Amino acid sequence: MIRPGTDKRARLGTAALAAALLLAGAAGCSGKAGTGTEDKQAEGGVKTGKGVTATAIRLGALTDMTGVYASLGKSVTQAQQLWVKQANAAGGICGRQLELTVRDHGYDPQKALAGYTELEPEVLGFAQFIGSPFVAAVEDRIDGQDKGLVIPQAWSASLLGSPAIRTVGATYDIETVNAIGYLLDQKRIASGDKIGHVYFEGDYGENALAGAKHAAKEAGLTVVEQKIKPTDNDMSAQVAALKQAGVKAVVISAGPRQAASLVGVAAAGGWNVPVVGNNSAFSPQLLATPAGAALQKDYYVAASSLPIGSPEAGPAALASAYKAAYPDAGLDNGVVAGYTAAAVYGEALKKACADKDLTREGVGKALLTLKSYDSGFGITHDFSDPKAPSTRHSVIMKPDGQTPGGLKVIKEAAVAPAAQSYTPAG
Secondary structure (H helix, E strand, C coil), rough: CCCCCCCCCHHHCCCCCCCCCCCCCCCCCCCCCCCCCEECCCCCCCEEECCCCCCCCEEHHHCCCCCCHHEEEEEHHCCCCCCCEEEEHHCEEECCCEEEEEEECCCHHHHHHHHHHHHHHHEEEEEEEEEEHHHCCCCHHHHHHHHEEEEEEEHHHHHHCCCCCCCCCCCHHHHHHHHHHHHHHCCCCCCCCCCEEEECHHHHHHHHHHHHHHHHHHHCCEEEEEEEEECCCHHHHHHHHHHCCCCCEEEEECCCCHHHHHHHHHHHHHCCEEECCCCCCCCCHHHHCHHHHHHHHHEEEEECCCCCCCCHHHHHEEEHHHHHCCCCCCCHHHHHHHHHHHHHHHHHHHHHHHCEEEHHHHHHHHHCCCCCCEECCCCCCCCCCCCCCCCCCEEEEEECCCCCCCCEEEEEEECCHHCCCCCCCC
């Protein structure tokens, strides 16, 4: 886990994820300004503080629209902007309109830190923050002095335990256990086999690796590691090393570019093994690349929601509204992730309004009361314990060029046996 004060790189690697969001519908509380450092009792009895005025609730979003996760950042942000627009059209929350201020950090730690430092005094909290290392770098500051609720587009177990940084979904380690569990269920791998793991250095990849090692230990597998940097786009060396080691399957905990290269290089060399990726390791744009056919053959993705192309009511309604709002934009799972995070933030705001406490602390307490939140995307979440992920379930999906968003469900939300009793290393 990267924390401020531990080393120079940790201090640089601050402030992350993407685009704020917001909330659903409306409770009729009204209030008066409250942008100072101390909380104030507003008219109507609603306590307010930073980021809340008599007419507005201001949220921030720290996203990546120009870096390694540019496609994800754009989708997450636009989905959250859509949510804000819908919420405001329905009357806002607590008699106030929602405002979302977005900063693009381009997956650069210095820009992420600068963006957080700039927006923190002006907003109630952050509906989006992309990049586990960046979020971890400001975790002590958020928990210690700032206390504004942050919902990151990052799922590292290192973030568990924070009262203010709350992920929506299974952590990377649990997600990886579920992904490997799928391969075991399908008898693609068995006890005694070797599995490869290509992973980003830092919180994301190393947390996923912890899950892979746990799953391997439980199933009698051996993990062959290949650590990479976010700037490494050609996976030829990694494929060669894993093929030489005789692995029977590969886990990839990296970005879409690395996944496409891995699968494409393997296919071009005639190396046919199943590959499973974490939720961040796919974008539908990959299907138009030379690796598209190989991805649709034997590549799988685990995530804590139904994909945007699912015919279920929640994804179908969101896909329709998103296409109407952004007719030139493509559909991907970033839309679901961003919208879900916004809706969760909204539920916390509505509960805080009902409790007459729209301060940062009040919103954080309100989130703890959401013990069985149905996101409408296939999984129920429990936010009552900051030390636990909101779910242990993962949906397993497969790339499909005929499905909007490029992914179809091949296994409904489930928890692998090895993930049931596993304790994330937060």
